[in-house]
Amino acid sequence: MDNRSLPAVLDSLAEIRRYVKEAADRAGIEEARAYQLQLAVDEIATNIILHGYKDADASAVISIGSEMSDDALVITLKDQATAFDPRTMQMPEAEDLAKPLEKRKIGGLGIFLAIQGVDRFDYSRKDGSNVNVFEVRTRGD
Amino acid sequence: MALDISVAQSPDEAIIKLSGELGAGAAPQFREAVEKVAEAKPKRLVFLMGELEFMASAGLRVLIFARQKMGVSVSLYVIGSHGPVLNTLTMSGFHHSVHLQDTYTPTE
Numbered sequence: 001m002d003n004r005s006l007p008a009v010l011d012s013l014a015e016i017r018r019y020v021k022e023a024a025d026r027a028g029i030e031e032a033r034a035y036q037l038q039l040a041v042d043e044i045a046t047n048i049i050l051h052g053y054k055d056a057d058a059s060a061v062i063s064i065g066s067e068m069s070d071d072a073l074v075i076t077l078k079d080q081a082t083a084f085d086p087r088t089m090q091m092p093e094a095e096d097l098a099k100p101l102e103k104r105k106i107g108g109l110g111i112f113l114a115i116q117g118v119d120r121f122d123y124s125r126k127d128g129s130n131v132n133v134f135e136v137r138t139r140g141d
Numbered sequence: 142m143a144l145d146i147s148v149a150q151s152p153d154e155a156i157i158k159l160s161g162e163l164g165a166g167a168a169p170q171f172r173e174a175v176e177k178v179a180e181a182k183p184k185r186l187v188f189l190m191g192e193l194e195f196m197a198s199a200g201l202r203v204l205i206f207a208r209q210k211m212g213v214s215v216s217l218y219v220i221g222s223h224g225p226v227l228n229t230l231t232m233s234g235f236h237h238s239v240h241l242q243d244t245y246t247p248t249e
Binding site for chain 2: 098
């Protein structure tokens with residue numbers, strides 16, 4: 001599918017989710033895994049918009065692209081905000097997830113859901129851009 | 142798809158029905174609804190989620206907020222949640238703290 005550049009605002013998230021759903025449908029990914037991929041991309045895009053581009057002006061954009069191979073769909077999100085590798089965030093452990101809500105920290109779940117929701121998540125910093133890669137295998141294992 | 146919220150309130154309980162997509166953009170609207178119903182200090186806070194098609198972590202954060210704002214004496218119910226939305230709730234361990242039910246059945 002064509003790459004798309006969208007304004008880095010929360011209103012773009014619905015279009016990002018639609019883009020991922022279309023790509024997943026074309027790749028023949030079953031519904032539950034397609035949803036997990038949508039959620040993963042949505043969470044990282046949200047983080048970019050709310051934190052990466054926190055002080056950015058209206059020209060800030062977030063780009064999404066997709067590639068399909070024989071056995072996988074790869075979605076790529078790019079932005080030009082401050083370098084941020086989501087993999088460096090501390091993930092909640094099983095004991096954190098078992099805590100009652102009144103003892104929970106408000107944050108920290110988004111990146112956990114993103115990384116857990118795909119078969120491979122990768123990050124790199126290239127030519128001043130953050131590049132977040134989400135891969136879902138199209139063949140069951 | 143946008144998020145639709147409707148609220149019904151009685152002295153003992155507040156019911157918030159969510160339909161559509163609950164992403165980061167819509168979460169403030171949801172949080173506002175929780176803040177509003179919390180003012181009446183209900184004993185039970187019920188979220189009808191059977192028509193919720195998408196929920197990001199922003200929605201989970203509002204549930205955490207609801208618990209922390211209203212305190213442990215208020216019971217939280219999530220009703221009708223299914224498929225991937227239910228999976229997100231259980232993956233995040235929320236089944237330890239809220240009543241997950243197919244149909245609303247108050248336990249106390």
